[in-house]
Amino acid sequence: MQDPPNLQEGTQVGSMMYHDNDAYSKSMGKERHGRVRGYGLGITPLSLPGHGSSQPIASASTPEDAQELTALRLEVAELRRQREDDAQERAALRAEIAELRPLFENFRRQ
Missing domain, CATH: 1.20.5 (Single alpha-helices involved in coiled-coils or other helix-helix interfaces)
Structure with missing residues (x-):
């Protein structure tokens, strides 16, 4: 059986902690700077509501x-x-x- 991932290893994005060895990180790959996972192409953190006005x-x-x-x-x-x-x-x-x-x-x- 595999040991649980070390809670200190991984990447923190906002309030979420992505561990290098969890299933999500293995399937999605490394976190990319300036992109938001799960929203499709072209979405950046600034384009989401609550991160500044687009107009x-x-x-x-x-x-x-x-x-x-x-x-x-x-x-x-x-x-x-x-x-x-x-x-x-x-x-x-x-x-x-x-x-x-x-x-x-x-x-x-x-």
Whole structure:
């Protein structure tokens, strides 16, 4: 019978201790720096919840930053309004083209 692994040998990751001789470590191999086991490819400790935000919250640390942030938010709102206006104009032009297309086809046949 095999002796239990020495509790001092192994790798500690967070609150978990991975022993070099246990079945899990033998099947999974050595722990790799910057990776999280069992989550698939590309997952790092920082991408998990509770390890920092993936999208920083916009905040201003100085009055100048606050002013610039407000100006940028207003600019984004204006650009969104312009995009909506452009979409409505395109829809109106498409409808007009749809009305004129049969007239053009009739003119071409003559």
